[in-house]
Amino acid sequence: MIRYLIRRLLWAGVLFIAVTIVTYVIFFIIPADPARLAVGQRATPESVARARHFLGLDKPVPVQYALFLKRLVIDRSLGRSFTNRQDVNTVVLNAAPITASVVLGGVILWMAIALPIGILSALRPRSLLDRSSMVFVLIGISAPVVWIGLILQYSIGYKLGWTPNAGYCNLLNGQGGCGGPIDWAYHLILPWTTFAILFAAIYVRMIRANVMDTMNEDYVRTARAKGAPEAQVMRSHVLRNALLPVVTMLGMDIGIALGGAIFTETIFGLPGLGKLAVQSLESFDLPMIEGVVVFSTLCIIIFNLIVDVLYAVIDPRIRLS
Amino acid sequence: MALLEVRDLKTHFLTDDGIVKAVDGVSFSIEKGKTLGIVGESGCGKSVTCLSIMGLNPRKMSTTTGEALFKGENLINASSKRLREIRGNDIAMIFQDPMTSLNPVHKIGDQLAEAILLHRDVTKRQARARAAELLKAVQIPRAERRLDDYPHQFSGGMRQRVMIAMALVNDPDLLIADEPTTALDVTTQAQILNLMNKLQEEFGSAIIMITHDLGVVAEVADDIVVMYAAKIVEQAPVDDLFKRPHHPYTWGLLGSLPRLDTDVDRLVQIPGSPPSLLNPPVGCRFNPRCAYVFDRCKSELPELEPVPGIADHFQACFLDEQTKERENEKLQAGSLAGGTA
Numbered sequence: 001m002i003r004y005l006i007r008r009l010l011w012a013g014v015l016f017i018a019v020t021i022v023t024y025v026i027f028f029i030i031p032a033d034p035a036r037l038a039v040g041q042r043a044t045p046e047s048v049a050r051a052r053h054f055l056g057l058d059k060p061v062p063v064q065y066a067l068f069l070k071r072l073v074i075d076r077s078l079g080r081s082f083t084n085r086q087d088v089n090t091v092v093l094n095a096a097p098i099t100a101s102v103v104l105g106g107v108i109l110w111m112a113i114a115l116p117i118g119i120l121s122a123l124r125p126r127s128l129l130d131r132s133s134m135v136f137v138l139i140g141i142s143a144p145v146v147w148i149g150l151i152l153q154y155s156i157g158y159k160l161g162w163t164p165n166a167g168y169c170n171l172l173n174g175q176g177g178c179g180g181p182i183d184w185a186y187h188l189i190l191p192w193t194t195f196a197i198l199f200a201a202i203y204v205r206m207i208r209a210n211v212m213d214t215m216n217e218d219y220v221r222t223a224r225a226k227g228a229p230e231a232q233v234m235r236s237h238v239l240r241n242a243l244l245p246v247v248t249m250l251g252m253d254i255g256i257a258l259g260g261a262i263f264t265e266t267i268f269g270l271p272g273l274g275k276l277a278v279q280s281l282e283s284f285d286l287p288m289i290e291g292v293v294v295f296s297t298l299c300i301i302i303f304n305l306i307v308d309v310l311y312a313v314i315d316p317r318i319r320l321s
Numbered sequence: 322m323a324l325l326e327v328r329d330l331k332t333h334f335l336t337d338d339g340i341v342k343a344v345d346g347v348s349f350s351i352e353k354g355k356t357l358g359i360v361g362e363s364g365c366g367k368s369v370t371c372l373s374i375m376g377l378n379p380r381k382m383s384t385t386t387g388e389a390l391f392k393g394e395n396l397i398n399a400s401s402k403r404l405r406e407i408r409g410n411d412i413a414m415i416f417q418d419p420m421t422s423l424n425p426v427h428k429i430g431d432q433l434a435e436a437i438l439l440h441r442d443v444t445k446r447q448a449r450a451r452a453a454e455l456l457k458a459v460q461i462p463r464a465e466r467r468l469d470d471y472p473h474q475f476s477g478g479m480r481q482r483v484m485i486a487m488a489l490v491n492d493p494d495l496l497i498a499d500e501p502t503t504a505l506d507v508t509t510q511a512q513i514l515n516l517m518n519k520l521q522e523e524f525g526s527a528i529i530m531i532t533h534d535l536g537v538v539a540e541v542a543d544d545i546v547v548m549y550a551a552k553i554v555e556q557a558p559v560d561d562l563f564k565r566p567h568h569p570y571t572w573g574l575l576g577s578l579p580r581l582d583t584d585v586d587r588l589v590q591i592p593g594s595p596p597s598l599l600n601p602p603v604g605c606r607f608n609p610r611c612a613y614v615f616d617r618c619k620s621e622l623p624e625l626e627p628v629p630g631i632a633d634h635f636q637a638c639f640l641d642e643q644t645k646e647r648e649n650e651k652l653q654a655g656s657l658a659g660g661t662a
Contacts, residue, residue: 217421218416218418218421218422219421219422219423219424219425221377221416221422222414222416222422222423222424222484222487223424223435224377224408225375225377225408225409225413225414225416226408226409226413226435226436226439226487227405227406227407227408227409227410227436227439227440228405228409228435228439229405236424236427236435237424240424240426240427241424241425241426244426314426315425315426316425316426316428316471316473317425317426317471317473
């Protein structure tokens with residue numbers, strides 16, 4: 001187990017370096033000059049050069065990358081924004097809880113939808129529930145997240161006025177008359193729903209297929225031959241096995257979901273990491289982009305690590321091999 | 322009274338293509354402590370027969386009629402609650418593939434204990450002790466320690482031993498073994514068969530042994546039922562069946578056994594393949610593959626009838642006794658001719 005963990009951690013390090021390098025390379029391929037953007041359109045060449053030196057952009061790209069790594073590892077700092085000199089650490093850490101709220105709430109919501117519907121449709125294939133859930137799945141998979149978000153915002157938020165259209169309230173301490181768990185959840189209902197629909201649809205299908213497959217397994221027949229009641233067969237023999245792959249998928253999809261948060265946050269005006277990434281991209285703010293990338297990479301790596309370890313705990317076959 | 326008496330059992334599956342008559346009017350019985358072998362090719366309905374007795378066919382798409390009287394109680398129309406009480410307690414089952422018949426995520430000990438706790442009012446510790454006892458009975462070394470192992474830590478033969486232990490854990494009166502040795506290699510097969518014989522003496526269970534291997538039933542069975550295309554074609558005590566087989570299909574099965582005592586260049590095989598049960602042949606179901614077929618076989622379905630002069634031997638074939646006698650002698654000499662080479 002320890003050796004496995006060490007190997008995983010080393011691999012995570014390699015992955016981290018690779019992702020940050022790719023971000024650097026892509027950034028410098030884009031034909032834009034952050035220094036010029038920083039000083040404004042009518043700046044003299046001298047001030048542009050000064051800005052370039054000040055931002056460290058006059059050094060070769062590998063040196064810049066090395067400096068970035070050094071800053072990150074030794075000072076644990078992601079640097080300062082090119083555009084407004086804000087501390088990247090602070091900005092990213094302020095945005096992170098918002099994205100975390102959207103993603104984690106979304107995950108809980110989508111699993112809360114997908115688990116019961118997936119299991120019930122597997123138990124009653126071709127039933128009304130099964131067929132209507134398949135319609136939901138088709139809509140969920142085909143409709144773009146952005147469209148779903150806008151439709152929800154228009155119909156439920158604007159026309160019906162049941163929920164706020166946009167904005168975010170802190171979970172713990174409120175500011176400006178809005179805050180606390182109730183306001184927090186109230187503002188996030190629409191983003192969560194938007195976010196959950198696509199994944200819930202995919203998961204309903206996956207859970208349904210897994211449960212149906214598992215029900216045909218020989219060991220399920222063995223359990224019935226032992227005289228086990230149906231509820232016990234389902235709980236202890238079918239679901240336990242059918243949901244193993246779902247755990248893996250969930251670990252991977254949380255990474256994908258972080259990417260999906262960009263759309264949701266933009267639609268609902270949530271100042272999270274997704275929105276931050278879009279803003280920084282528009283202003284060619286490399287430290288800020290790197291900050292978001294570094295942070296999300298770390299999150300994904302940690303999530304995958306947790307899932308792998310969890311998987312080894314719940315599936316005895318993994319432990320020894 | 323027979324321990325289990327099956328009368329006119331029919332199991333039909335409703336499929337998209339039509340009704341598949343997987344078991345079509347099967348009757349047999351088994352006495353306490355005896356072993357009955359059910360023999361036939363894949364897909365002839367042997368497994369479905371036993372699953373129907375246990376009430377383990379997928380309910381929605383299948384209908385089962387007839388009677389399966391277990392100690393006088395008809396299992397076919399028993400409530401699912403009553404069936405659950407019987408399953409694993411009075412009638413236990415061993416399946417073909419030990420690699421997939423044990424749940425991969427539960428410890429062996431827990432799976433054995435589950436079988437006990439479902440039917441006995443004992444503590445977990447007592448159940449565990451009983452599980453260890455059974456693992457010892459099926460000759461698994463270091464039984465106590467292996468209770469905490471998972472199925473993937475056992476070899477195929479060892480897993481089948483675990484399955485047997487699990488089946489015997491509640492002292493069942495009847496053990497249904499569905500091709501228990503098919504998935505195992507030959508040396509392991511012999512070990513498992515010996516073990517089952519030994520345990521039968523010890524536990525006194527009756528056994529229904531389903532197999533396609535006549536060699537297996539020759540070793541363990543008291544009586545044999547030969548099934549072809551969802552029907553019984555021949556039924557006899559084991560010695561009599563091997564000495565005086567009466568049905569061309571049985572000849573084919575016997576002829577296709579490799580033999581060491583005679584010089585045969587190649588193995589005899591039954592030509593063709595088993596018919597579709599969706600649309601079985603008119604008349605005798607074996608007629609398209611039979612070397613002795615004549616007109617009557619193609620229009621009339623032979624009933625299972627007693628063989629004249631031999632007690633407990635039944636067969637379903639229109640051939641006259643003289644031909645059967647003659648072909649039988651050829652078969653015993655190891656050179657069955659008639660179109661099967």
